[in-house]
Amino acid sequence: MADLNTETITGGRPGSGAHRVVALCGPYLSGKTSLLESILYATGAIGRRGSTRAGTSIGDGATEARKRGMGTEINVASVDYLGDQWTFLDVPGSIEFQHDAFAALAVCDTAVLVCEPSPERVVSLTPLLKYIEDRHIPHIIFVNKIDSAEVRVRDMLAALQAISTRKLLLRQVPIRRAATDGSEETVGYVDLVSERAYRYKTSGASDLIEMPAEILPREAEARREMLETLSEFDDTLLEQLIEDVAPEKSLIYRDLHDEFGADQIAPVLLGAGDRENGVRRLLKALRHDTPFVDVTAKRRSLSSNGVAMAECFKVLHQSHAGKLSLCRVWSGTLSEGQSLGGQRVGSLLRPFGQRLDKITEAKAGEIVALAKVEALSSGQTLAASGISASADFPTADPPVFALALAAKNRNDEVKLSGALHKIVEEDPSLAFEARGETHELLIKGQGEMHLKVAVDKLAGRYNVAVDTVATRVAYRETIQAGTQQHARYKRQTGGHGQFADIKVEIKPLPRGSGFRFVDKIVGGVVPRNFIPAV
Ligand SMILES: Nc1nc2c(ncn2[C@@H]2O[C@H](COP(=O)(O)OP(=O)(O)OP(=O)(O)O)[C@@H](O)[C@H]2O)c(=O)[nH]1
Ligand SMILES: [Mg+2]
Structure with missing residues (x-):
């Protein structure tokens, strides 16, 4: 986008070859892994688009995921897009596997929250959205499966706004057309910044078309709302709107970038991830607005003074490669065979679905798997000073x-x-x-x-x-009231006689304090080896 004022971008600029990380998260079966597949195809990382339904996608390649047709752990894939490196972390949507989602969110620059176009189901986004907002992670909401949407986008937006504490900003309006069965279908969209209309194709980039006349009133209304939202955080834009001056596109792009990076707004994009609709629009928004690694490291309060430092967010054990510590490099460069903080970094591997590509070095921003660094586990950083725990890394929920x-x-x-x-x-x-x-x-x-x-x-x-x-429940009984017993035992059947004078006192202890045995035998009158049996 030539009219983007790149001077406002901190820590890098689009096209500079920097590495950025995006987490694809959202409820179960909202279409994250299908969206990843389309992203990989649209960026040329794969030559054929597979599907999760047919078990041919790059993501969910693990046997356990394929068998169930659902995500069971983080899928990692990196691509090159318009001169930048991107790693996508596609996480399982099921809350039973939520720890992986939180781990991926810890190391991402931007979260893409993928949801279904259904206002009734929006409530299922609440826990994840709260988690993202609490950590100030810049996020885009991607309203997926727009091909099957039966609701108006403005109703979807209202439902999303009701659970969001950030101002939502609709970036596109759908172009709808009556389908042969009398219902309506979404056939394209208008981009509200560039004011260009596009027609979706089942595969490939959407076609630029002439703006349909009937959409103009809706487009004008949605654009005004978008500008009003942006002007809440920019006085220059506010003045222009009050004075009825049409703002420059460069100002709109700059505000979008700055307000997104500052986590003041959350853009809402539309698409259908399983057929590449809206995927390039999403990639462009990510390209221009996703913060760079140093900005994210600062948000996380991780020191990034240029020397090598990496954080492990996930461990994998592989039969051939042994332990792999999946890390994000927050600063400096890691090199194959290097020694860091007393740990030898053996092989460096770049994951692409189930494939691991050997690399010789990993730069700041990259996601890399370190092989056989046995001491490094998730939630720990590796630097010259050694291995230490990351203060804000998500802790796992206790089992239920x-x-x-x-x-x-x-x-x-x-x-x-x-x-x-x-x-x-x-x-x-x-x-x-x-x-x-x-x-x-x-x-x-x-x-x-x-x-x-x-x-x-x-x-x-x-x-x-x-x-x-199923687990067994151990039968436990507790003492309700105290009691004392006294008994005497005497036996004389020739030889030494047997005699015992026994006093037993049993009493309850405070609840939860466990069991205590007090041995009050005096003078060693009972040989010690008889005591454990009591
Ligand atoms: N109609 C339609 N179906 C879609 C779209 N995207 C995904 N699906 C379907 O939705 C189902 C779930 O897709 P996935 O990509 O596996 O969903 P997911 O969010 O990765 O699922 P989990 O990782 O298990 O949470 C599959 O049957 C897809 O074919 C879409 O844009 N439109
Ligand atoms: Mg998935």
Whole structure:
């Protein structure tokens, strides 16, 4: 966009080759992985567009995800788009896998919140949106599946505004046409900044068309609303609107950029991710408005003084590559074979779906997998000073659901324990526990699906087949009232006689304080080896 005033951009400029990171998040099945597929295709990273439904997409390549047709962990893919490097982190929408979404949001420059065009379902966005707003992550709302929308976009916008504390800014209005069955279908859109109309195609960039006359009143109304929203944070624009002066496009683009970066506004874009509609419009908005790595590092209060520093946000254990620490490089450059903070950085790998491409160095902004840095786990930074915990990295929710596990083959018990340690390191919202009182090994997580996926991973990735059963509840009884007993035992059947004088006192302790045994035997009259049996 030639009229963009690039001087306002801090920390880099579009086309400078910088690396930026976008998290694609949103409710379950809202179309994030399909959108990723279209982004990869539109940017030329893949030559054929696969689909999640057919199990041919780059994202969800893991066996557990393919089997269920849903995201089960972060999908990572990097592309080159108009001279810049972009990494997209597509996260699972199911709340049982929410920790991965939070981990990806921690390291992104911009979040794209993908939702369905249904005002009734907007409420399902609330927790994620609140999380994003609380952390001041610049975000775009992408109203997806616009091909199947039966509602007016303005109603969708009103529903979204009701749950958003940031001012929403509609950037496009849909062009609708009566379909053969009497309903309406969305066939294109008008971009409210450039005031250009486009017709969607099933694949490829939309065609520029002449502005349909019937959309002009709606376009004018939506554009005025957009400018009024922008003018809330810019007095120059406000004066121009009051004086009825048509603002320069460069001023509008600058305001969009600055107000987005400052997390004052959240743009709303429209599209259909499974057929590339609105995908290039989204990419352009990201290109111009996404903050650069140093700005994000500052927002996170991570020191970025130019020396090498990376933060691990996810661990993966691979049978061939061993432990991989997925990191974002916040500053400096990481090089293959380098020593940093007492850790040797072995291979550097760039993930693209399930593929890992070897690279020799990773620059500030990049997402890279570090191989075999055993000490580095998610939520930790690696720098010259060593490994330390990131203060604001999301902590995993405590587990709410459990299953009892047993290795199908008893010889696999040691292998099972090792595999459980690994899957918990990959996903800290899972846990396991050997429960002594019921002699069970429990796997715990955020829901039944979460645990089923974990069990699939044990069998598929670690070759440990397990049986699962519902957990048993240990029967516990507590002492209600105190009592004392006194008894005497005497026996004389030749030789030494047997004699005991026994006093037992039982009384309840304060609730939750556990069990206490007090041995009041005096003078060692009872040999010590009899005491544990009591
Ligand atoms: N009509 C229509 N369907 C879509 C669109 N995008 C995705 N879908 C369908 O929606 C379903 C879910 O798509 P995914 O891309 O797997 O959704 P997701 O958000 O990645 O799902 P999770 O990662 O499991 O939360 C699939 O059946 C897609 O074909 C769209 O733009 N229009
Ligand atoms: Mg997905």
